[in-house]
Amino acid sequence: xxxxxxxxxxxVTLIDLYKNVRQRTMEIVAPLEIxxxxxxxxxxxxxPRWHIGHTSWFFETVLQAHKPGYQVYSEDFLFYFNSYYEGxxxxxxxxxxxxxxxxxxxxxxxxxxxxxxxxxxFLESIGDPTIESLIRLGLEHEMQHQELLVYxxxxxxxxxxxxxxxxxxxxxxxxxxxxxxxxxxxxLGHRQPGDTETGRLGATELLVPNTxxxxxxxxxxxxxxxxxxxxxxxxxxxxxxxxLAFIQDGGYKNFRWWFxxxxxxxxxxxxxxxxxxxxxxxxxxxRDFGGLRPVxxxxxEPVCQVSFFEASAYAKWIGxxxxxxxxxxxxxxxxxxxxxxLFPWGNTAPTVxxxxxxxNGLWSVAPIGAYPAGVNEYGCHQLIGDVWxxxxxxxxxxxxxxxxxxxxxxxxxxxQKVLRGGSxxxxxxxxxxxxxxFFHAHERWMTSGFRCAQxx
Ligand SMILES: [Fe+2]
Numbered sequence: 001x002x003x004x005x006x007x008x009x010x011x012v013t014l015i016d017l018y019k020n021v022r023q024r025t026m027e028i029v030a031p032l033e034i035x036x037x038x039x040x041x042x043x044x045x046x047x048p049r050w051h052i053g054h055t056s057w058f059f060e061t062v063l064q065a066h067k068p069g070y071q072v073y074s075e076d077f078l079f080y081f082n083s084y085y086e087g088x089x090x091x092x093x094x095x096x097x098x099x100x101x102x103x104x105x106x107x108x109x110x111x112x113x114x115x116x117x118x119x120x121x122f123l124e125s126i127g128d129p130t131i132e133s134l135i136r137l138g139l140e141h142e143m144q145h146q147e148l149l150v151y152x153x154x155x156x157x158x159x160x161x162x163x164x165x166x167x168x169x170x171x172x173x174x175x176x177x178x179x180x181x182x183x184x185x186x187x188l189g190h191r192q193p194g195d196t197e198t199g200r201l202g203a204t205e206l207l208v209p210n211t212x213x214x215x216x217x218x219x220x221x222x223x224x225x226x227x228x229x230x231x232x233x234x235x236x237x238x239x240x241x242x243x244l245a246f247i248q249d250g251g252y253k254n255f256r257w258w259f260x261x262x263x264x265x266x267x268x269x270x271x272x273x274x275x276x277x278x279x280x281x282x283x284x285x286x287r288d289f290g291g292l293r294p295v296x297x298x299x300x301e302p303v304c305q306v307s308f309f310e311a312s313a314y315a316k317w318i319g320x321x322x323x324x325x326x327x328x329x330x331x332x333x334x335x336x337x338x339x340x341x342l343f344p345w346g347n348t349a350p351t352v353x354x355x356x357x358x359x360n361g362l363w364s365v366a367p368i369g370a371y372p373a374g375v376n377e378y379g380c381h382q383l384i385g386d387v388w389x390x391x392x393x394x395x396x397x398x399x400x401x402x403x404x405x406x407x408x409x410x411x412x413x414x415x416q417k418v419l420r421g422g423s424x425x426x427x428x429x430x431x432x433x434x435x436x437x438f439f440h441a442h443e444r445w446m447t448s449g450f451r452c453a454q455x456x
Pocket of ligand 1: 054
């Protein structure tokens with residue numbers, strides 16, 4: 001199965017992207033046995049069968065609204081595969097997705113094929129840009145679910161999942177210290193193609209031919225000015241070695257590093273370390289797709305599977321803080337001449353040499369210093385890829401926000417924190433430096449890590 005590692009960055013048509021994205025979902029689940037598809041191991045995860053049906057359900061809502069004469073495939077499927085959309089009718093409660101053996105996996109795959117057939121003939125005939133952008137949203141939605149599938153399969157099977165892992169790259173740089181980054185007024189958020197003509201900041205030409213550039217979620221818009229003060233930012237994500245020192249210093253036993261809600265969660269959930277860390281005979285080990293390995297062998301890799309609470313506690317312990325999303329974006333999108341660019345390395349689309357994404361095939365974080373081509377001008381490594389990085393910023397709409405799809409992003413603007421940068425489970429074509437992911441402060445089943453900041 002080679003196509004799973006083929007980046008669709010060079011994709012030019014919506015049909016090509018459609019085929020590529022839809023195929024990849026099935027490639028991700030291919031190593032599963034039939035029993036694996038229907039099990040729900042925790043309330044926060046979903047059975048793989050649900051993901052493959054739900055991503056098809058999304059396209060069926062497009063067909064219902066826009067394909068003349070389209071007949072609903074099954075009312076039962078509409079009920080089981082709707083996620084949280086009140087506007088699309090009744091649905092099964094999320095924690096109960098694993099309590100049903102029907103629709104069967106076979107029936108779900110047949111539904112998926114039906115939707116694909118209908119969509120491909122529909123795609124041949126449309127020329128309406130509004131419908132095309134809705135389909136593009138459906139594909140970005142499916143890529144989000146591909147990443148969720150990686151999280152959920154990890155929770156379901158972890159090292160029992162039989163997937164081929166590519167060897168990890170070797171670090172070629174020793175990454176130390178903090179970068180000092182000058183503040184000032186910056187443009188935060190996604191710059192629309194054409195915005196360069198407004199003459200903002202005499203903006204750099206940003207119109208590059210890659211698909212990451214052509215799409216952005218509504219929550220990344222509009223681009224607007226904010227003031228960032230001078231700050232320092234870790235050149236590397238916090239590593240397992242750094243984090244182990246926090247644990248060994250009694251970090252999980254000392255209330256003084258924790259937010260009140262974090263301390264309550266730690267005690268209620270009996271946290272002693274990040275998720276998937278295990279202690280055997282006094283030695284910490286990490287279980288992941290690659291097996292169970294001592295932390296001591298992975299000291300130079302970014303820590304992951306930590307909550308906002310854990311990231312904040314570590315930052316307080318080390319005498320630093322988490323960055324705001326404005327600071328993070330300044331580091332990821334601006335060069336030292338204060339020119340805005342698409343990525344830390346410039347305006348070219350990401351490749352496997354720039355950052356660790358799904359296409360790299362590691363199914364894991366990579367060592368710090370393994371992607372020198374992805375460094376920004378301040379020497380910050382791995383801002384993009386490897387782990388989503390927690391920021392202190394609340395997930396709220398940008399000034400001037402306009403919802404482009406009811407209930408997609410707009411109804412989640414409360415009580416969640418923003419994470420930036422993408423992870424090893426993110427498809428390459430799906431990421432942007434302006435991408436705003438969001439989770440609750442206690443959540444840690446996703447690929448979440450962090451780096452620290454400091455005032456100057
Ligand atoms: Fe969804």
